[in-house]
Amino acid sequence: MPAWLSIFARFCSCGRRGPAVYPAVQDSAPVTLLLLGLDNSGKSTVVERLRKEKPKESIAPTWGFVAVTLKPPSAKLPPVRVFDVGGHDRIRGIWANYYAETHGIVFVVDGTDVARFAEARKVLHAAFDDERVKGKPLLLLINKRDKQGYQGLAATLAALGVRDIAGTSPTAKPTSSTDLAAHVFEISATHAAQNGQAIDAGLQIGFHHFLQQIGYDRAALDPRIAADTAAQRKAYEVELEQRRSRISVMREEKEKAAAAAAQDSGTAKTGKSGEGAQAGEAPHAGS
Ligand SMILES: Nc1nc2c(ncn2[C@@H]2O[C@H](COP(=O)(O)OP(=O)(O)OP(=O)(O)O)[C@@H](O)[C@H]2O)c(=O)[nH]1
Numbered sequence: 001m002p003a004w005l006s007i008f009a010r011f012c013s014c015g016r017r018g019p020a021v022y023p024a025v026q027d028s029a030p031v032t033l034l035l036l037g038l039d040n041s042g043k044s045t046v047v048e049r050l051r052k053e054k055p056k057e058s059i060a061p062t063w064g065f066v067a068v069t070l071k072p073p074s075a076k077l078p079p080v081r082v083f084d085v086g087g088h089d090r091i092r093g094i095w096a097n098y099y100a101e102t103h104g105i106v107f108v109v110d111g112t113d114v115a116r117f118a119e120a121r122k123v124l125h126a127a128f129d130d131e132r133v134k135g136k137p138l139l140l141l142i143n144k145r146d147k148q149g150y151q152g153l154a155a156t157l158a159a160l161g162v163r164d165i166a167g168t169s170p171t172a173k174p175t176s177s178t179d180l181a182a183h184v185f186e187i188s189a190t191h192a193a194q195n196g197q198a199i200d201a202g203l204q205i206g207f208h209h210f211l212q213q214i215g216y217d218r219a220a221l222d223p224r225i226a227a228d229t230a231a232q233r234k235a236y237e238v239e240l241e242q243r244r245s246r247i248s249v250m251r252e253e254k255e256k257a258a259a260a261a262a263q264d265s266g267t268a269k270t271g272k273s274g275e276g277a278q279a280g281e282a283p284h285a286g287s
């Protein structure tokens with residue numbers, strides 16, 4: 001192949017992977033995203049930026065979850081529903097409640113918090129080990145790049161073992177910069193706001209590309225989400241029914257016990273008066 005053709009071929013191949021050639025999203029039904037990451041990684045700050053809200057003086061840790069609907073970044077994209085869940089280990093148990101209905105995972109990691117990289121890796125892998133998440137698109141946001149101690153792309157990716165969960169989307173191809181089938185962006189959720197910009201460029205581009213990727217994957221994702229949410233609903237109904245029947249058995253037992261106790265006390269009273277009658281009868285019998 002002549003050199004110019006090989007360059008052209010390479011260019012075309014890049015183009016096929018690039019977001020510019022993703023087909024326009026026809027589906028206007030909202031896309032659901034789940035924002036995961038350790039506490040203090042910056043998830044709620046990311047949501048604040050995506051909503052183009054003015055930064056607050058301080059941001060409180062999320063206890064439970066917050067559901068937010070975002071305007072699509074382009075007219076060709078559907079609206080986005082984001083579940084921002086608390087990252088503290090005591091509330092991570094609720095994450096799984098949102099796995100079934102999510103089209104993709106946005107994982108935020110504090111790129112300066114080396115001491116917690118292993119913990120971040122554990123929770124990221126645990127999420128992608130779940131059958132309801134496995135194979136879904138991943139947007140990894142390495143946050144706080146403005147802060148001293150920021151570890152950079154390569155070190156953070158290696159620490160998180162992102163390569164081991166590559167192939168996170170039915171159609172995503174490894175990008176030339178990361179060699180991963182995941183969208184990875186280095187961002188600062190606060191820095192842009194401090195500079196008077198509404199949103200960090202990495203976050204804006206990353207989010208846009210991610211939604212285009214999901215649009216591309218939607219034909220595969222939607223039936224899977226429908227099946228998983230139906231199964232989850234069924235499991236919930238079965239559990240609810242079991243709980244109802246457990247409560248009704250307990251109530252019956254309680255009522256039986258109460259009736260038996262009432263009968264015992266009645267018998268005891270009758271027994272006492274019986275004794276009294278016998279005692280009273282004896283003299284009569286004897287007379
Ligand atoms: N320097 C710097 N600080 C940031 C950045 N993003 C977030 N923070 C700060 O990190 C702290 C935690 O941010 P949150 O957005 O509340 O973190 P979270 O992941 O939602 O935490 P939980 O709700 O507890 O799970 C806050 O003090 C933010 O101001 C950033 O890009 N750079």
Ligand SMILES: [Mg+2]
Pocket residue numbers: 043044045060061062084085086087
């Ligand atoms: Mg939060």
